[in-house]
Amino acid sequence: MTNSSFPADLRHPTDESQLAKWQLSQFLVELTPNLALIKKYSIMETIRTVEQLVNALNNCVESGNHVLDVMTNVEIPREEFEKYYSWSDEKQARNVLARNDDFEVLLVCWEKGQSSPIHDFNAQEAWIHPIEGMLREERFKINVDDDRLEKVSNMLLGNDEFSYMNQIGIHRYSNANKARSVSLNIYRKPVAEWHVYDEGSSSSTMMETWENKNYNLLRQEA
Numbered sequence: 001m002t003n004s005s006f007p008a009d010l011r012h013p014t015d016e017s018q019l020a021k022w023q024l025s026q027f028l029v030e031l032t033p034n035l036a037l038i039k040k041y042s043i044m045e046t047i048r049t050v051e052q053l054v055n056a057l058n059n060c061v062e063s064g065n066h067v068l069d070v071m072t073n074v075e076i077p078r079e080e081f082e083k084y085y086s087w088s089d090e091k092q093a094r095n096v097l098a099r100n101d102d103f104e105v106l107l108v109c110w111e112k113g114q115s116s117p118i119h120d121f122n123a124q125e126a127w128i129h130p131i132e133g134m135l136r137e138e139r140f141k142i143n144v145d146d147d148r149l150e151k152v153s154n155m156l157l158g159n160d161e162f163s164y165m166n167q168i169g170i171h172r173y174s175n176a177n178k179a180r181s182v183s184l185n186i187y188r189k190p191v192a193e194w195h196v197y198d199e200g201s202s203s204s205t206m207m208e209t210w211e212n213k214n215y216n217l218l219r220q221e222a
């Protein structure tokens with residue numbers, strides 16, 4: 001499915017159509033269990049600060065609403081995000097804005113040429129949204145015949161798109177920009193452990209902690 005399948009802009013639907021469009025968004029999530037690239041549209045108030053984002057995610061947990069409704073309404077200015085940026089020459093820098101038992105919000109800062117290892121994750125859902133630059137997302141599976149990793153998708157993510165995962169998928173993200181990129185990553189539940197895979201085989205190593213920089217907007221232990 002490509003994002004050309006979707007209406008160009010449903011962010012400001014008329015009152016009588018709001019329910020139907022909200023139902024459509026839920027349907028699309030169900031329809032694309034592994035990946036949804038969906039243009040921004042929803043009925044929720046626009047989110048303009050990181051604090052509003054964290055509050056909206058908390059409300060999501062309490063109300064049972066889907067994170068899609070939050071992600072599709074994020075219009076946070078770059079300056080608001082920039083105060084949380086940090087960078088590393090060694091690998092992408094993970095800046096944890098908030099983390100609790102229900103979700104985790106990160107800004108991942110990618111220098112030119114940086115890429116994650118091939119890995120899986122144990123979060124129930126993940127949303128990856130480039131806010132600067134462009135990311136390449138590759139997904140893999142283990143071929144049952146020869147037990148080796150096989151690439152099953154390879155796509156670019158731009159600033160008005162996001163990727164969605166709700167299974168333990170094997171994947172790799174790379175900075176596809178000619179300069180730095182930054183992504184907003186939301187995990188529900190937080191990622192507690194994952195496996196890193198060797199590209200030439202299906203052998204994997206279990207991991208338990210990423211190297212993070214914490215801002216802890218929830219004022220809780222990260």
Ligand SMILES: [Fe+2]
Nearest residue numbers: 119120121171
């Ligand atoms: Fe990942």
